Amino acid sequence: MKNKKPKISVIMPVYNAGSYLSHAIESILNQTYQDFEFIIVDDGSTDGSWEILNEYARKNKKIKLFRQSKNYGISVTARKAILKTKGNFIARMDADDVALPSRLEKQISYLRTHKKTVAVGGNCILIDRNGDHVGIKTFPAKFNEIYRYIFEFVPLQQPTLMIAKKRLPKNFQYYIDGMNTAEEVELIFKLFLHGKVENLKDYVLLYRLHENNTSLIDVRKTFILTLYARLRAVIKYGYKPSLAGIITTECKPLLY
Numbered sequence: 001m002k003n004k005k006p007k008i009s010v011i012m013p014v015y016n017a018g019s020y021l022s023h024a025i026e027s028i029l030n031q032t033y034q035d036f037e038f039i040i041v042d043d044g045s046t047d048g049s050w051e052i053l054n055e056y057a058r059k060n061k062k063i064k065l066f067r068q069s070k071n072y073g074i075s076v077t078a079r080k081a082i083l084k085t086k087g088n089f090i091a092r093m094d095a096d097d098v099a100l101p102s103r104l105e106k107q108i109s110y111l112r113t114h115k116k117t118v119a120v121g122g123n124c125i126l127i128d129r130n131g132d133h134v135g136i137k138t139f140p141a142k143f144n145e146i147y148r149y150i151f152e153f154v155p156l157q158q159p160t161l162m163i164a165k166k167r168l169p170k171n172f173q174y175y176i177d178g179m180n181t182a183e184e185v186e187l188i189f190k191l192f193l194h195g196k197v198e199n200l201k202d203y204v205l206l207y208r209l210h211e212n213n214t215s216l217i218d219v220r221k222t223f224i225l226t227l228y229a230r231l232r233a234v235i236k237y238g239y240k241p242s243l244a245g246i247i248t249t250e251c252k253p254l255l256y
Contacts, residue, residue, distance in 0.1 A: 008036035009085035013077035017095035027098040032107035038063045041081045044071035050222040075183045093215040094159035118167045118195035121160040122204030129210040129234035143196035146237050151241040158184035160205045182225035189233035228249040
């Protein structure tokens with residue numbers, strides 16, 4: 001690790017995730033693919049997360065640990081983590097989830113053999129706060145399906161995302177301020193401009209459902225920001241929604 005740049009930079013924003021943090025960290029450290037650095041940024045946690053992170057960082061040199069003096073939100077925190085990366089591939093991880101052991105290996109292999117793909121996600125097994133399996137979450141695999149359906153639902157789970165950094169412009173803006181809870185929708189639209197975004201058919205993550213999930217804390221806010229990201233994509237990025245996507249987007253406000 002000291003003599004060469006790691007192939008993958010795993011980034012993980014953390015905010016008050018102490019109850020689940022050890023499982024998330026160990027699931028990355030125990031990956032079958034080991035050529036990575038682990039960039040963790042604590043976003044002003046107050047629950048003991050920082051102490052847990054320090055303990056792991058002292059024991060494992062792959063972990064590069066940073067701390068923000070106050071809580072800035074996920075967009076700012078993730079952006080800071082990305083600025084610290086040295087790898088050619090960026091893998092997103094959330095502090096309350098569990099990566100399955102071969103996640104990094106499968107995703108980097110796919111990106112290496114699919115040169116027109118700029119980012120790849122994967123399917124999820126759903127777990128509850130105790131780690132018990134409660135269901136599955138599958139997504140469309142092909143780019144044309146992801147491109148079409150993003151106006152109807154979010155076709156990729158952000159903590160499964162791996163991005164081929166070198167296939168994007170050097171000044172690529174991953175996250176913008178004010179988009180917390182819908183930042184991944186904005187990101188996916190921008191990735192579309194530079195190549196394919198796809199999903200593996202494999203399950204790569206245990207996605208944890210609990211009362212503090214960011215997107216569930218304020219469902220109405222999440223909806224409004226997602227709608228804003230979609231409209232912004234049409235106006236700024238030239239995205240062309242399908243008729244079904246337009247109808248779905250217009251009808252959703254009736255539910256709130």
